[in-house]
Amino acid sequence: MGAGIFLKRYETMGHELTGRERTRRAIRVNTLLASREELEEKLSARGVKLTPIPWLRDGFHAEGGESSVGASFEYLLGLYAIQEAAAQFPIEVLAPTAGEVVLDMCAAPGGKTAQAAAWMGNKGAIVAVDVKRDRLYALENNLERLGVENCVAYCADATSLDYGSELFDKILLDAPCSGNFVTDREWFTKRDIGDVEKNSLVQRRLLGTALGLLKPGGTLVYTTCSLEPEEDELNVQWLLENHDVKLSQVDGPGSPALMEVLGRGLSPEVAKCRRFWPDETGTQGFFVAKVVKP
Amino acid sequence: MRELKDFLASIGAVYEPGGMRMNLNDRRFAVGADVAAHIRDRGRMVYAGKLLGRTRGEFIPSAGLLRELGRMQGPNKVWVDERVGWLFACGRDVFGESITKSEGELEEGACFLVMMGDDCLGYGRVETRGGKMLLKNLFDLGDFLRRERGLEE
Ligand SMILES: C[S@@+](CC[C@H](N)C(=O)[O-])C[C@H]1O[C@@H](n2cnc3c(N)ncnc32)[C@H](O)[C@@H]1O
Numbered sequence: 042m043g044a045g046i047f048l049k050r051y052e053t054m055g056h057e058l059t060g061r062e063r064t065r066r067a068i069r070v071n072t073l074l075a076s077r078e079e080l081e082e083k084l085s086a087r088g089v090k091l092t093p094i095p096w097l098r099d100g101f102h103a104e105g106g107e108s109s110v111g112a113s114f115e116y117l118l119g120l121y122a123i124q125e126a127a128a129q130f131p132i133e134v135l136a137p138t139a140g141e142v143v144l145d146m147c148a149a150p151g152g153k154t155a156q157a158a159a160w161m162g163n164k165g166a167i168v169a170v171d172v173k174r175d176r177l178y179a180l181e182n183n184l185e186r187l188g189v190e191n192c193v194a195y196c197a198d199a200t201s202l203d204y205g206s207e208l209f210d211k212i213l214l215d216a217p218c219s220g221n222f223v224t225d226r227e228w229f230t231k232r233d234i235g236d237v238e239k240n241s242l243v244q245r246r247l248l249g250t251a252l253g254l255l256k257p258g259g260t261l262v263y264t265t266c267s268l269e270p271e272e273d274e275l276n277v278q279w280l281l282e283n284h285d286v287k288l289s290q291v292d293g294p295g296s297p298a299l300m301e302v303l304g305r306g307l308s309p310e311v312a313k314c315r316r317f318w319p320d321e322t323g324t325q326g327f328f329v330a331k332v333v334k335p
Numbered sequence: 336m337r338e339l340k341d342f343l344a345s346i347g348a349v350y351e352p353g354g355m356r357m358n359l360n361d362r363r364f365a366v367g368a369d370v371a372a373h374i375r376d377r378g379r380m381v382y383a384g385k386l387l388g389r390t391r392g393e394f395i396p397s398a399g400l401l402r403e404l405g406r407m408q409g410p411n412k413v414w415v416d417e418r419v420g421w422l423f424a425c426g427r428d429v430f431g432e433s434i435t436k437s438e439g440e441l442e443e444g445a446c447f448l449v450m451m452g453d454d455c456l457g458y459g460r461v462e463t464r465g466g467k468m469l470l471k472n473l474f475d476l477g478d479f480l481r482r483e484r485g486l487e488e
Contacts, residue, residue: 112480114424117424117476166369178486179486180382186398191367192370193384195380196381
């Protein structure tokens, strides 16, 4: 399909992207095993300069260093995770705490599962689910390396997840999506609008299941790394029209979500969600909604 | 968990993991009460609580177990410098002359944790090759990188 149609779409949404935007290397201090100061000291001794990312609790940009950040003693010892900056934001919004019971519905390879465990200080419980067995091997390695001890992981289809009568305090739905061109150079040649529409239907099924598994008063964070409104604002609009939910304001970098997309006006509530545009945030494209079940 | 007991005995460690013990295929877990209370479907479970290790003929300790044992007084330990530590993490054996300090009798067949400062990088067994003592690499943390490469292929 090519870049043109997508770049034009983004232009109608107010962003002139080149299609060549890229991210900076980012890491997350694994507070289960290290403090920020300890990691800064150890990596700076290897010539790696860490610069805190102001809108993240544990995130840093990492520059320099003769050995790869993905192959250092500190990496093997689990003192940090390599995690793109925008991808660290959803857990900051969910803000899970010690003792809560959290469901991570589309969990592999476990970047956000491990981050949630760090926020929870390995207390309480995380139920992590993914449908793809081969992607769960990476999750298992990450949980082991990063010292996560409060998680039980399943290979299951989350669209039909039945967890007995158990309901969760908080749910992360980091939905399967079309992704974006910033982290995938081949993206424009692989994607068309048909994929986007198909993904949006799966996402709605996942959203419906998530709400059924959430405690009254509980919080659901819905997130994608797609810039396409069908997977973002239009799904949130669908949620507002079909379920009894409220949205909470998401502050942070980027812009409020769009209130008018593809010629359609949306509820002003939708603007409480957050959109990460690569030209604005220097990250990949991202969308985050915080949904509360009354 | 006989294999775990044998492993602990081989490095001279006394250790009793807390929580409920669970086996998933060749992996051994210790599951705390908070997590155990939320297990519903053991059939499709792939991971739970704290991984202790894997049994592949020999018991292969997890990174978490090595971390805990490395902090304890009692287990056999050898220390190496950073250069030798990196070679070890790349799968190489440790030659006797590269050991800067040890705790425990370096006798044939005994197993030792390989330490770099306060960090445990893996473990190995004392052997003699060409009349020289070495610590044969049985497991090192570089395994994470090898596993990641395996998943990418
Ligand atoms: C965006 S990725 C998740 C990334 C992950 N949360 C992290 O931070 O590392 C989406 C995941 O959804 C999984 N997935 C797709 N359909 C699913 C379904 N029906 N049930 C559960 N997981 C699903 C995919 O296998 C993929 O691993």
